[in-house]
Amino acid sequence: MVDVGAAEAGLKDVAVRVASEAAELARRARDAMVAGEPVQVETKSTATDVVTAVDRAVEQLVRDRLAELRPGDHVLGEEAGGSSGDGVTWVVDPIDGTVNFLYGVPLFAVSLAAQVGGVSVAGAVVEPVSGRCWTAVRGSGAWLDGRRLSVSSPSRLDLSLVGTGFAYSAQRRARQAQFVAGLLTRVRDVRRAGVASLDLCAVAAGWLDGYVEHGLNRWDWAVGALVAEEAGAVVSLPGEDGALGTDATFAAAPSIAEALHAAAVECGAKDV
Secondary structure (H helix, E strand, C coil): CCCCCCHHHHHHHHHHHHHHHHHHHHHHHHHHHHCCCCCCEEECCCCCCEEEHHHHHHHHHHHHHHHHHCCCCEEEECCCECCCCCCEEEEEEEEECHHHHHHCCCCCEEEEEEEECCEEEEEEEECCCCCCEEEEECCCEEEECCEECCCCCCCCHHHCEEECCCCCCHHHHHHHHHHHHHHHCCCCEEECCCCHHHHHHHHHHCCCCEEEEECCCHHHHCCHHHHHHHCCCEEECCCCCHHHCCCEEEEECHHHHHHHHHHHHHCCHHHC
């Protein structure tokens, strides 16, 4: 466990402040888009992997504000890149759920984590439309708008609600579909919101009992996984559990974590 002492709370406060300002920019942009203003859209890895001018503007705001509040810290962002370094590295997903944003779906988020040595120690996920703010500090718990979070405690896997997500590659989506088809026979149901950070936060709140997804990047899980862990979830990150595959993210309530892990393995998670 990384221990940065009392500084953790200060890092969380910076994350909340900057992510909230960024979320306000994203909210205004969405309002304008819904009102008919066009948004510049480009593609990245595939034709379905999109980035908007709003993604870039939000990330730039985060970078500018961090340069003022935390000069000398490193920043790693989805759109402008960067790298980790000594001390604190801020990991930002300016709009997690860009496709939702582009379609006018009000479910997307700004995610900002402070990491030390590659480990998340504090962060915030802010939802621009609802205004909800999810926060966590390593060793001090997870919170939603001032309410402390605690995971659910389902008695059986077949009574559990599980979240997942899909990649942009058609070939990998086919493998993920096969994996989820198997999982559907073992759980209550499966949800797919399209926002990894909020799926992980949903586990923390007990809105989901578990979550498994392959192919996430650091900015996708940097805050959400910390929120889930601090709320009591069993969490493994990409590269930590070969049985689930090299790039699987897993979070589950302790009462069904072992059973969900076993089911995921049986359903071919390693081959996704």
